[in-house]
Amino acid sequence: MALLEIEKLNLSIKGTPILRDVGLGVDSGEVLGVVGESGSGKSMTAMAIMQLLPVGTEWSGAIRLGGKALETFGEKDMCALRGNDIGMVFQEPMTALNPVQTIGDQVAETILVHSGKSRREARRIAREALNRVGLPEDRFPLSRYPHDLSGGQRQRVVIAMAIALRPKLLIADEPTTALDVTTQAQILKLLKKLVDEDGMGLILITHDLAVVADMADHIAIMKDGEVVEAGDTLTLFRKMSHPYTKSLFEASSHVPSRSPVHVPGRGKPVIEVSGVVRDYPLPRRSLFAAPGHFRAVDHVSLAIRRGENVGLVGESGCGKSTLTRAILALDPVQSGEIRLNGGVFSTHGHGPDRDMRRRVQVVFQDPYSSFNPRHRVDRLITEPFFLLDEQPDPPERRRRINEALVNVGLQPSDSQKYIHEFSGGQRQRIAIARALIIEPSLIVLDEAVSALDVSIRAQILDLLADLSDRLAISYLFISHDLSVVRAITDRVLVMKSGKVVEEGLTEDVFRNPRHPYTQELLAATPVLDEALKAREARAAANGSGASS
Amino acid sequence: MLPYTIKRLVSLTISLMAASLVIFFVIEVVPGDPASFMLGLNASPETVAALRDSLGLNAPAPVRYWQWITGLVQGEFGISYTYKVPVSELIADRFWVSMPLAIYALVLSTAIAFPVGVIAAAKRNSPTDVSIMGVTQLGVAVPNFWFAMLLVLLFAISLRWFSAGGFPGWEAGFLACMKALTLPAIALALPQASILARVMRSSLLDTLGEDFVRTARAKGLTRRQALWRHALRNALIPVLTIIGLQFSFLLAGAIIIENVFFLPGLGRLVFQSITQRDLIVVKSVIFLLVFAVILVTFIVDVTYAIVDPRLRRART
Numbered sequence: 001m002a003l004l005e006i007e008k009l010n011l012s013i014k015g016t017p018i019l020r021d022v023g024l025g026v027d028s029g030e031v032l033g034v035v036g037e038s039g040s041g042k043s044m045t046a047m048a049i050m051q052l053l054p055v056g057t058e059w060s061g062a063i064r065l066g067g068k069a070l071e072t073f074g075e076k077d078m079c080a081l082r083g084n085d086i087g088m089v090f091q092e093p094m095t096a097l098n099p100v101q102t103i104g105d106q107v108a109e110t111i112l113v114h115s116g117k118s119r120r121e122a123r124r125i126a127r128e129a130l131n132r133v134g135l136p137e138d139r140f141p142l143s144r145y146p147h148d149l150s151g152g153q154r155q156r157v158v159i160a161m162a163i164a165l166r167p168k169l170l171i172a173d174e175p176t177t178a179l180d181v182t183t184q185a186q187i188l189k190l191l192k193k194l195v196d197e198d199g200m201g202l203i204l205i206t207h208d209l210a211v212v213a214d215m216a217d218h219i220a221i222m223k224d225g226e227v228v229e230a231g232d233t234l235t236l237f238r239k240m241s242h243p244y245t246k247s248l249f250e251a252s253s254h255v256p257s258r259s260p261v262h263v264p265g266r267g268k269p270v271i272e273v274s275g276v277v278r279d280y281p282l283p284r285r286s287l288f289a290a291p292g293h294f295r296a297v298d299h300v301s302l303a304i305r306r307g308e309n310v311g312l313v314g315e316s317g318c319g320k321s322t323l324t325r326a327i328l329a330l331d332p333v334q335s336g337e338i339r340l341n342g343g344v345f346s347t348h349g350h351g352p353d354r355d356m357r358r359r360v361q362v363v364f365q366d367p368y369s370s371f372n373p374r375h376r377v378d379r380l381i382t383e384p385f386f387l388l389d390e391q392p393d394p395p396e397r398r399r400r401i402n403e404a405l406v407n408v409g410l411q412p413s414d415s416q417k418y419i420h421e422f423s424g425g426q427r428q429r430i431a432i433a434r435a436l437i438i439e440p441s442l443i444v445l446d447e448a449v450s451a452l453d454v455s456i457r458a459q460i461l462d463l464l465a466d467l468s469d470r471l472a473i474s475y476l477f478i479s480h481d482l483s484v485v486r487a488i489t490d491r492v493l494v495m496k497s498g499k500v501v502e503e504g505l506t507e508d509v510f511r512n513p514r515h516p517y518t519q520e521l522l523a524a525t526p527v528l529d530e531a532l533k534a535r536e537a538r539a540a541a542n543g544s545g546a547s548s
Numbered sequence: 549m550l551p552y553t554i555k556r557l558v559s560l561t562i563s564l565m566a567a568s569l570v571i572f573f574v575i576e577v578v579p580g581d582p583a584s585f586m587l588g589l590n591a592s593p594e595t596v597a598a599l600r601d602s603l604g605l606n607a608p609a610p611v612r613y614w615q616w617i618t619g620l621v622q623g624e625f626g627i628s629y630t631y632k633v634p635v636s637e638l639i640a641d642r643f644w645v646s647m648p649l650a651i652y653a654l655v656l657s658t659a660i661a662f663p664v665g666v667i668a669a670a671k672r673n674s675p676t677d678v679s680i681m682g683v684t685q686l687g688v689a690v691p692n693f694w695f696a697m698l699l700v701l702l703f704a705i706s707l708r709w710f711s712a713g714g715f716p717g718w719e720a721g722f723l724a725c726m727k728a729l730t731l732p733a734i735a736l737a738l739p740q741a742s743i744l745a746r747v748m749r750s751s752l753l754d755t756l757g758e759d760f761v762r763t764a765r766a767k768g769l770t771r772r773q774a775l776w777r778h779a780l781r782n783a784l785i786p787v788l789t790i791i792g793l794q795f796s797f798l799l800a801g802a803i804i805i806e807n808v809f810f811l812p813g814l815g816r817l818v819f820q821s822i823t824q825r826d827l828i829v830v831k832s833v834i835f836l837l838v839f840a841v842i843l844v845t846f847i848v849d850v851t852y853a854i855v856d857p858r859l860r861r862a863r864t
Contacts, residue, residue: 052765075770083768090766095759098778100856109777110767145857161767 003028003201004049004169009061011041011048011225018044019225022061026201026218028168031192033216033233034205035248037453038424041225042205046171049203050088051078066168084114087162091174093155097146103130103157104142110164129164130157133190151316152183159190166198173205180315180480185524188215207453209252210483210526213237213535221245234539237532247455253528254458255487256465268342269303270441270474271327271360276300276336278322296322298498299336304442307472311489311506313482313521319498320478324446327476328362341441358387361435365447367427371419377430378415381405384438404433407471409463425456429463436467444476449484461488482525486510494518549860552853560846567838568620572613575831581605582629585825603629616831625832630824635832638817643836645715646806646813649729649736650798656737657744658791664741665748665787670775672753680745687742696735696808703731713810732809736802740794747790751783758782784855792848796841 002025011019019041026032036042047053049063051070063070065085073081082088090096098106107126111117117125123142130140133156146154155175162170172191176184192215195202204215212219213233220230221244229242240246278297296319304310314320325331327338329346338345340359345352361384364370371380378401385391392400402412408429419427428448435443445464449457465488467473479485485492485506492509494502494517502515513519583599584591600606604615619626625635668680704712710731716724755761756779764774803815814833821829853859 050766052762079768079770081768082766088766090759090763092759096763098760098764098782099858100781101778109764109769113768113773147858158763161763 002026003030003066004203005062005064006045006049007062007064009045009048009059009063011044011053011057011059013054014056017225019048019059022222022225022227024203024220024227024230026169026203028201029195029199030218031195031202031204031216033212033219034203034222035207035209035212035219036222037207037248037455039224040222042222043173044225045222046088046173046203046205049169049171050082050086051075052082080114083110083162083167084165085168087165087167087170089155089158089162089170089172089175092178093151093158094178096158097154099146102143102145103135103140103149104144107157107161107164108142110161114165125164126160129160132163132194133157133160134186135160150183152179152187155179155183155187156190159187159194163194163198163200167200169201169203170194171203171205174207175204176211177206177208181482181521181526182315182524184211184526191215208526209248209454210528210531213528213531214526221248234532234535249528251454251458253483254454254461256458256462258465258488259469267305267307269305269339270308270341271345271476272301272303272339273323273327274301274337274339276323276326276338277334278319278326278331279334280322296498297326300495300498300500301336302493302500302503304474304476306441306474307468308491309468309475309477309489311485311492312476312478312495313480313485313492314495315480315521318495320495321446322498323495324362324444324476324478328360328444329357354387355389358384358438359441360444361438361440361442362444362446363428363431363435363448365450367424367431367451370431371427373419375418376415377405377417377419380419381415381430381434381437383434387438400437404437407436407467408433423456425452425459428452428456428460432460432463432467436471436473440473442474442476444478446478447480448477450479450481457484464488482510482521483527494521549853552860553850556846556849560842563842564839567842568617568835569613571831571834571838572609572616575827576609578827582825582827586629620832620835626828628821628826628829630821630826630829635829638829639814639833639836642812642814642817644718645729645811646799646802646815648725649732649802649811649813650795652726652729652733653736653740653798653802654791654795656733657741657794660737660741661744661748665745666752666775666780668745668749669752669756670772677749681749684742684745687738688746690739692735692739693804693808695738696732696805699731699735700808713808715811729811732802732805732811735808736798736805740798744787744790744794748783748787751786752779755779755783781855785852788848788851788855792844795844796837799840800837 004024004026006022006024009019009022010017022041022045024032024034024045034042034045048059049070051073053059065081070078097103104123104126107129108119108122111122111125112119115122127137127142130142131137135153135156140149140153146157149157170191175191176187179187188211191202191204194200204212206212216233218230218232219236220227221236221242222228223244229236229245231239236245237249240249276297277295277299279293279295282292282294298319300319300323302310312320312323322331326333329352332351333346333348335348337347340352340356343356344350345356345360381404382397382401385397391397401415405412405414410426410429410433419430422430431448432443449460452460461484464475468475475489477485477489489506491504492506493500494509494515496517502509502513502518509518510522513522581596581600583596583603583605587596587599604612607615616626623636625639627633628635628638631638664680664684668677671677700712703709710727715728718725752775756775758779761774761779764778765771769777800815802813803819805811806813806815814837818830818833821827821833
């Protein structure tokens with residue numbers, strides 16, 4: 001008998017169908033990967049198992065945990081089940097913990113709620129759970145608060161809460177999406193270890209095929225509230241019988257075709273950053289001491305040539321966003337110089353004029369919050385026009401709006417619509433149109449495809465490659481996602497602790513990383529092909545064919 | 549925690565010094581000369597000048613400021629121009645009416661608002677919530693003096709449970725005084741309680757939507773446990789802010805209610821002193837009120853840090 005069985009789960013919220021005939025199963029000691037894009041219903045499936053559904057939800061079908069049917073359970077029975085038999089880990093570790101309680105109290109609470117154990121005993125078990133997830137007592141006493149911890153450490157606390165009572169089933173909903181690659185690798189390893197040690201069943205919900213290829217024994221692919229394909233990992237990836245699985249697979253390893261003539265080192269640089277330093281003041285230690293400084297960017301130099309795409313990678317806190325802000329002249333630099341098309345763009349105490357400023361445009365990560373919802377598209381994308389000394393006359397304005405929209409694959413008629421009428425991918429196209437319309441020399445793409453689903457991301461990458469070829473625009477492409485950087489850039493810079501530690505042609509750096517930090521980053525990045533090959537090798541070694 | 553408290557104390561002292569300067573110079577530029585007001589319209593200029601001299605009004609401004617401040621520190625507020633008694637005595641009598649009234653009203657308002665706000669949030673969109681929201685909307689809209697008159701009509705005139713006004717003085721005993729303050733405190737508290745309950749409800753609803761409440765539910769806590777153990781304390785910051793503001797209002801803004809109930813409070817004292825150009829009283833009472841407000845702000849700031857450990861680290 002399987003640990004968890006879901007049969008013909010149909011779910012609707014206030015009459016809108018969300019899930020249709022979902023069937024899943026997971027056994028003890030086994031990892032089930034649930035893969036799908038946003039809106040595919042994968043999180044709602046998890047919440048249905050937990051019975052933590054929004055008001056107005058109706059569902060039918062069967063969810064059985066260890067043979068017991070959840071539909072017969074009342075709210076009281078479910079409370080006894082949650083945290084005890086089913087543990088859950090969520091996507092966003094920064095907000096998943098109560099900020100005003102110590103981590104010890106929060107982990108011990110799981111134990112206190114479910115068992116008649118004394119406070120002292122509960123704290124002992126909490127300590128044990130924290131030790132198991134790699135938060136040792138000397139550095140992480142029970143009395144610490146969540147704000148003292150990094151994202152990865154907080155996620156470990158959430159995992160400790162979920163596994164403190166050794167549940168039979170653990171549900172992890174995008175547990176590493178918000179984390180850096182090296183932290184992601186550690187957390188995934190930890191989850192795998194806990195599954196092996198406790199014989200838990202694990203449902204790993206993710207949008208990342210490479211992660212499930214590495215972790216999961218079985219995979220279910222979801223689309224629009226349905227499971228379109230399910231099976232054991234190797235068989236599923238070998239066959240890919242459903243066209244959607246195939247398109248997901250292709251999109252996640254998509255490399256846009258670019259015209260091959262990108263010989264770096266020639267042509268004059270569009271932007272030259274030399275020796276830039278950016279300090280942040282630290283809080284004063286005492287009333288009379290001079291405030292200290294935190295050096296977020298430490299003598300960074302780089303140059304980008306016309307039509308060249310340069311990638312900037314590094315983990316959160318490495319200074320890449322601060323460097324971006326300096327390049328956009330949003331923050332002043334403390335030392336060093338930024339030159340644009342040969343002229344001085346900004347130095348210490350001196351910012352760019354309007355004409356200079358319009359030559360550098362930016363596309364941000366979140367296509368949902370970077371537009372004013374009350375303006376129409378034509379007004380949104382012509383916002384950079386205020387940087388022009390002379391406003392274009394109405395026919396010229398019209399022509400440029402249409403040209404920008406067509407360039408990013410939209411229709412001229414879209415200019416009269418509001419932003420809520422567009423999907424995430426379309427919004428990101430509009431953001432690119434807004435950057436393009438003023439004919440910049442450089443576009444800074446700050447995690448510009450990180451919030452997009454893989455299939456949309458592939459389309460946007462194609463668009464960016466096409467624009468850079470046709471219009472000879474230079475990109476500074478900032479991302480924590482190494483596979484995307486590899487797909488789109490000519491050269492790459494790796495940043496760590498405010499310094500560029502490695503720089504070179506993208507393919508060279510990815511094939512032969514020289515700096516230990518780059519090697520560490522690359523090793524931690526899940527790669528679909530490699531994960532599958534490793535899995536095949538393991539399967540062959542076990543002599544058991546496709547099953548693992 | 550200690551560095552944070554010290555930092556707040558430093559900020560408190562600076563605020564007080566700034567406030568005293570502002571009060572002094574605003575009173576300086578207010579039209580109307582206390583000396584001529586005290587002597588009436590027919591006084592000769594010589595008499596007025598002599599009185600100004602004896603009141604110390606001719607000394608240079610910095611000297612008078614210094615005398616005022618050093619006096620305040622020693623509890624010497626000066627002599628009232630009109631009553632000819634020490635200002636400290638005048639204020640002390642009134643203060644022991646206004647302060648208990650403000651505290652009484654605040655305790656009432658908080659005691660009503662907390663449970664009401666929590667129930668409304670816990671039963672969101674239920675008939676209970678809808679009726680609570682309706683009643684508090686009314687409470688916000690109704691002026692407190694009108695509400696005070698209704699209270700007098702019902703409890704003092706019809707039922708004869710309370711007297712319609714006046715204050716017996718603390719010599720009459722604690723219970724008698726509290727009884728005299730009950731109707732005014734209710735009149736003051738209900739509009740404040742309505743505001744506070746609405747803030748409590750919306751703050752709690754925001755917090756209930758937070759990720760960590762979902763985490764608590766996933767641990768197996770019931771809805772009620774998640775609300776009490778996780779949501780409530782996180783929802784308190786905006787509520788504390790409003791409580792701090794309300795206390796300042798209750799202390800200084802009770803003048804209308806004091807008039808309705810014939811209470812000899814600070815509000816009435818200020819009002820009378822302004823009409824009589826008794827500027828030394830005005831100056832002292834205003835400074836006292838500012839001091840109380842800044843002190844309450846300090847207490848609220850320290851409470852923030854008790855509620856939220858993130859604030860304990862002193863920041864610039």
